[in-house]
Amino acid sequence: MNYIDSVQNNRVKNFAKLKEKKYREEMKSFLVEGEHLIEEALKEHLVKILFTLHGTHPFTLDENIEVVQASEAVMAKLSSTSSAAEYIAVCKYMPHQLPKGKRIMVLDDVQDPGNVGTIIRSALSFGFSGVVLSKNGVDIYNEKLIRSTQGAIFHFPIIRCDITSKLVELKEDGYYIVGTSLQNGKPLSTIEEHEKMVLIVGNEGSGVSQEVLDLTDVNAFIEMVNFESLNVGVAAGIMMYKFRGNK
Amino acid sequence: MNYIDSVQNNRVKNFAKLKEKKYREEMKSFLVEGEHLIEEALKEHLVKILFTLHGTHPFTLDENIEVVQASEAVMAKLSSTSSAAEYIAVCKYMPHQLPKGKRIMVLDDVQDPGNVGTIIRSALSFGFSGVVLSKNGVDIYNEKLIRSTQGAIFHFPIIRCDITSKLVELKEDGYYIVGTSLQNGKPLSTIEEHEKMVLIVGNEGSGVSQEVLDLTDVNAFIEMVNFESLNVGVAAGIMMYKFRGNK
Numbered sequence: 001m002n003y004i005d006s007v008q009n010n011r012v013k014n015f016a017k018l019k020e021k022k023y024r025e026e027m028k029s030f031l032v033e034g035e036h037l038i039e040e041a042l043k044e045h046l047v048k049i050l051f052t053l054h055g056t057h058p059f060t061l062d063e064n065i066e067v068v069q070a071s072e073a074v075m076a077k078l079s080s081t082s083s084a085a086e087y088i089a090v091c092k093y094m095p096h097q098l099p100k101g102k103r104i105m106v107l108d109d110v111q112d113p114g115n116v117g118t119i120i121r122s123a124l125s126f127g128f129s130g131v132v133l134s135k136n137g138v139d140i141y142n143e144k145l146i147r148s149t150q151g152a153i154f155h156f157p158i159i160r161c162d163i164t165s166k167l168v169e170l171k172e173d174g175y176y177i178v179g180t181s182l183q184n185g186k187p188l189s190t191i192e193e194h195e196k197m198v199l200i201v202g203n204e205g206s207g208v209s210q211e212v213l214d215l216t217d218v219n220a221f222i223e224m225v226n227f228e229s230l231n232v233g234v235a236a237g238i239m240m241y242k243f244r245g246n247k
Numbered sequence: 248m249n250y251i252d253s254v255q256n257n258r259v260k261n262f263a264k265l266k267e268k269k270y271r272e273e274m275k276s277f278l279v280e281g282e283h284l285i286e287e288a289l290k291e292h293l294v295k296i297l298f299t300l301h302g303t304h305p306f307t308l309d310e311n312i313e314v315v316q317a318s319e320a321v322m323a324k325l326s327s328t329s330s331a332a333e334y335i336a337v338c339k340y341m342p343h344q345l346p347k348g349k350r351i352m353v354l355d356d357v358q359d360p361g362n363v364g365t366i367i368r369s370a371l372s373f374g375f376s377g378v379v380l381s382k383n384g385v386d387i388y389n390e391k392l393i394r395s396t397q398g399a400i401f402h403f404p405i406i407r408c409d410i411t412s413k414l415v416e417l418k419e420d421g422y423y424i425v426g427t428s429l430q431n432g433k434p435l436s437t438i439e440e441h442e443k444m445v446l447i448v449g450n451e452g453s454g455v456s457q458e459v460l461d462l463t464d465v466n467a468f469i470e471m472v473n474f475e476s477l478n479v480g481v482a483a484g485i486m487m488y489k490f491r492g493n494k
Contacts, residue, residue, distance in 0.1 A: 118478040118480070118481060121475055121478060122477060122478070125473055125476075125477055127471075150476075152475060223491065224373060224374075225372065225373055225374025225492050225493050226371055226372055226374060228368055228371050228372040229368070229372075229397075230368065230372055230484070231365040231368060231369070231484075234365060234369055237478075237481035237485055238485055244471070
């Protein structure tokens with residue numbers, strides 16, 4: 001097993017760059033930290049290199065995974081959290097294909113990684129076949145996003161693309177497109193279930209963009225007693241529960 | 248207008264302690280930061296002292312509110328965020344009474360301030376009359392909690408108490424008590440609406456405690472397609488939407 005002591009090591013300097021989106025894109029790789037998340041990433045064969053602080057680890061690894069022992073300083077340099085990590089894995093990007101299931105969740109410029117992570121957990125729970133993120137929203141490989149999904153993200157199709165052209169495509173494929181809008185929307189409880197559905201929630205501040213609303217079959221609003229804005233993760237959860245798959 | 252330059256000033260040292268729960272309890276006061284939240288606190292007459300960085304402010308203040316200009320160092324000492332605040336208010340504790348409305352949300356040891364904040368926003372939105380927090384959960388005046396409610400917390404009855412004795416009391420008052428539990432629970436969609444209802448969600452890791460489940464009339468689970476744990480804020484939101492007030 002290799003041992004890397006110095007934070008000046010070229011590979012370490014390179015991998016530490018994966019904390020930035022720009023370099024993740026370049027290397028098509030990202031970092032995963034902590035036993036539980038690495039365990040989940042291993043199930044999908046995403047791990048390429050495992051850094052371990054003590055030279056030992058609890059994982060069952062494929063032969064092609066490189067294991068490297070690293071000093072505390074190196075682990076700290078690779079880590080995104082303030083406490084020293086015992087295990088950090090360099091992982092390759094996930095395959096980006098959206099299966100043609102019956103329920104698809106679309107996020108139009110949702111910015112908070114915690115909100116996106118929460119929505120991904122709900123989408124998996126409620127039998128959605130995938131989540132589509134707009135290009136201007138949070139990065140899929142954002143470390144906080146991965147943590148907030150508790151690993152669900154590794155087992156679930158998530159793509160990032162131009163959502164207007166994706167919606168046109170889904171519409172042609174026979175999906176019923178449900179946007180969310182407080183203006184000119186219909187109460188959620190009156191929206192009928194369809195065989196194939198796309199649900200859309202939007203940005204924390206400004207909601208779903210007009211460009212996207214122009215492409216929907218119907219827009220829903222969640223009935224409230226007092227006018228308050230709901231958290232977007234809660235709004236998405238309520239809608240996905242109502243239209244959950246395989247009822 | 249008084250001007251305080253030094254972080255060694257006794258009042259400043261005293262107020263900075265309000266970042267800790269222990270001292271908030273002692274002084275029955277808490278800090279609120281930023282224009283929007285202070286505006287919301289003012290509506291409920293909670294503000295006692297306003298610190299302003301430039302000596303000016305955009306608020307309409309009652310005569311009894313003291314305004315103090317403070318140096319950047321003082322503002323930084325009072326602030327909970329990394330960026331320098333322009334306005335910080337010292338506020339008095341809110342009145343703690345639970346009105347006898349028809350819908351009450353109970354949180355059994357929910358720990359994350361963001362989750363509690365999200366639930367408070369949903370409770371207000373869905374016409375709940377108040378939220379009850381258990382003693383072991385997060386503090387009502389936690390700065391992150393206040394921020395995540397976006398000020399809703401000031402306009403909404405929230406109490407913190409021993410929830411088992413509170414539940415006994417509510418039951419005697421005729422409330423139908425709905426817990427949440429994956430074991431021995433009934434599907435949420437089969438739970439019938441009652442005139443007066445209490446809904447309970449639990450700790451992020453361990454759910455609702457057995458002690459509390461022993462007091463419920465029924466326990467619900469949210470129907471999922473894949474077994475995943477939902478975020479507690481999402482779970483609470485789905486339940487409150489179903490049983491929202493004044494439909």
